[in-house]
Amino acid sequence: MxxxxxxxxxxxxxxxxxxxxxxxxxxxxxxxxKTHLKTTATDLLPYQTRPIEDEVFYFVLPDRFSNGDTSNDNGAKDLPISFGGYDPSNEMAFHGGDLAGLTNKLPYLEQLGITSIWLTPILRNQAVQGDISGYHGYWVLDFTEIDPHLGSNDALKTLIDEAHKRNIKIFFDIITNHTADVIKYKECHGEDGAGWSESGEACPYISLAELEQGKSYQTVIQKGNEHLKTPAWLNNPKHYHNQGDSTFTGENSLNGDFFGLDDLNTESPAVVGGMIDIYKNIITTFKPDGFRIDTVKHVNIEFWQQFIPTLEQHAKAQGIENFFMFGEVYSGDPVELSKFTTEGTLPSVLDFGLQSVLYQTLVENKPTALFNELFAQDRLYKDANQLLNFTGNHDMGRFAYLLSKQNKYTQQEITQRLKLATAITYFVRGIPVIYYGDEQGFIGTGDNHNARQDMMPSEVAHHNKQKLLASTASTAQNNFDINHPLYQFFSTLSSIYHQHAALRKAxxxxxxxxxxxxxxxxxxxxxxxxxxxxxxxxxxxxxxxxxxxxxxxxxxxxxxxxxxxxxxxxxxxxxxxxxxxxxxxx
The missing domain is CATH 2.60.40.1180 (Golgi alpha-mannosidase II)
Incomplete structure (x- = not known):
């Protein structure tokens, strides 16, 4: 004590x-x-000058939010590699949500107190890999255009313009670690490269020591797929590690393929320059307000030392003075997390350390002294007030799910614990992030695909069997209820957060x-x-x-x-x- x-x-x-x-x-x-009135983004400093500490983030998968244009549900017929994969009854397929739907729901997000929307990757993906679709956006083929399942480049510009009219920022989720799984290995995926690591045909990792001894995989690209990626340099296997699949430990955490996704050789100056050019063009074309960067710890730190300052300078040259980047470093250890904000030059990271302590104290009922141990390490960061706080996400699952799988909490107690965990993300140092659907009482039936339910009426049968928190509804309904108790609670937290600057910055x-x-x-x-x-x-x-x-x-x-x-x-x-x-x- x-x-x-x-x-x-x-x-x-x-x-x-x-x-x-x-x-x-x-x-x-x-x-x-005091009586607190509702405060929204329109009551705050203009988005162009508003500091990052003033934000309340909403993290959303556009495909699972709202379908504003049914004509794009299957993607682009003239691009077969980015067509299909639509099956709203399958949790691993496209469900039809898009950028137009998100634009239509901006009033809903504004009243929730959201000031920044973080989108999962929206660039054009390989629609299907094995028996799974790229609805989540992490299988990028073309780094110059929007995935046709989500709309067009113009649809994205409309979303950004309409959000900015409401004083709301838009953040893109970007990837530098890998591209879609196009490069295969004959030893694992067959002479024609028809197999898929994610479907069970994984390739054991070849270590650097083994490479020096002459061991390697023979790469193969299926006929007709030799020029799928844009920019064109991404099609050359020499720009990738080609060492087999990662087990996410040791050196293969940096050099291995994520479930077959082609792992870029980010040690190469050509790759560094190419990825910088890709995202400079993204900034120039769309002018987002910042980036969330995927899989940061799986890229060598020297890459970030060049990538981050160059993009910051480019954004300023484009007139985006407060362009902000934060990374996903999937670790609960502040020593590892903070290294990427100092040595790695990232402005900030998602605070997996806080999420771990929330889990330990509110799911496992461990002592609150864990918070003291965590906050004692805040000095390690560039600025702990700029950490991004969250309770759960699309990979680990929702906080309500983490509670529910303990099989010892009632729905009422899960609701109470979720509310308290969310309040902690608002009022300890750092910036709160709401995972879409939490404000409607979504629980989920697992991690990954089963933590990514539809806000629009769902057709996934086992999702729809689950009753939502503090509601009689299920995911089978349209879940944009501004009177939902959790929506109202989160909205109140946002208003308090916005009205008291010292709670954000002191x-x-x-x-x-x-x-x-x-x-x-x-x-x-x-x-x-x-x-x-x-x-x-x-x-x-x-x-x-x-x-x-x-x-x-x-x-x-x-x-x-x-x-x-x-x-x-x-x-x-x-x-x-x-x-x-x-x-x-x-």
Whole structure:
């Protein structure tokens, strides 16, 4: 248990003062709660000048969101490699969502308090690899145009223009590690290259030492597929490692194919220059507000040292002053994560470390002291306030699913734990990311494909059998209900986040953690404001004594609390799985 006695904390409503018997000469003073009005992106600084710390992200797979144009459901007939794969009853196929549908739903996202939309990759994919489709966007063939299942280049420009009119930013998910699986190995995939690693015909990884000894795979490209990729240099096998499939450990984490996806030789100056040119052109053509970068730790760090500053300079030259990039480094270790923000020059990364602690404290019921251990390592990052916070995603599964598979929580308790985990992503240091559908009570039946349900009416039978949280609906319905309790809760969190700059940007200090489930108390201070945020991860009420000076006001409370002032200490009692925010002006 840790507790900093030199710091002070917060308060409850003055209507409780008489009931609680607080003394008039106490150094703690209490004022009435504030009422928060809804705040949306239109109430904030213009997107062109708004700092990244002011964002609330929404992470969405366009194919699974809303179908605004049914004519593109199967892709492009004149491009057979990017045609087909549409089967809305199959969780591994295209379902018809597109950029037009996303554009139509901008009002829904605006009212949720979203200020930035992060799209999974939208460039033209190989439509089908084995028995799976490229609905997710990570199998890129053409780095110059939009996948026809999602629309056209003009449809993307329309989305960006309409989002910008609402003061909402658009972030692209980009890939430099690999391209679609076109290059095959005769030893694994047959003389004609017809096999697929992802369908069970994997190729054992050939190590660098084995390469030096002369061992290698013989590459083969199926007849007719020799010129599928754009730009043309991507079709030459010499630009790839060609060492077989990764097991995601050791050197093969850098050099191996991801389930057969062609792994680029990013150590090569030609590849570095080629990928820089690709994304400079993307910035010039579409002018997005930033990039989320896929599979960062699977690319050599020297690549990032050239790629990141060059693209930052190019974006500024294009008039995008606040262009921002953050990477996916799939690791819960802050030492590994932070290396890519310092040595690797990325502005930020997704905070898998925080996600791991959320899992441990709210799914596995481990001590809140884990938060103290995590935040003690914030100094390792370039700027911990710019980390991207999230509860779950399209790979690991939704946080509600991670809770549900424990088989010990009721739906009501899963809802409470999801709400508390989400609140933590908003109010600890860093930037909140909502995974699409969480605000409608989506749970999911697994990770990967089964964490990627449709917001539009679904035809996936086993998805539709699952009742959603805090609702009588299922994924069989259209799930854009602005009155859903979780939508309303997330919207409230966004409004509070937008209305209190110090909650977003001020220095964070840990006031209290426990060696068991229970209280996490944080303080955020700048020159004019003093905030205290208290979370209770236990199911039973917990009380924490916090020394106080000044006049405090309740900003928000997720459940009714009780307080007791004794001299210069305030004893704050929070019900299980609840939180509260308090504010004092200096």
């Amino acid at each position: 840790s507790f900093n006695r030199s710091l002070t904390i917060v308060v409850l409503s003055c209507t409780l003062l008489a009931l609680l018997g607080c003394q008039q000469d106490s150094t703690v003073k209490i004022q009435q709660d 220095k964070q200090t840990v006031l209290f953690t426990s060696d068991e489930t229970g209280i996490l108390a944080l303080r955020k201070q700048d020159n004019t404001n003093d905030y205290v945020i208290v979370f209770n991860t236990a199911t039973q009420e917990k009380t924490v004594p916090l020394p106080l000076t000044g006049t405090y006001q309740v900003v928000f409370k997720s459940a009714q609390q009780s307080i007791r002032a004794e001299g210069e200490k305030l004893h704050v009692s929070l019900p299980g799985l609840s939180f509260a925010i308090y504010h004092a002006k200096k």
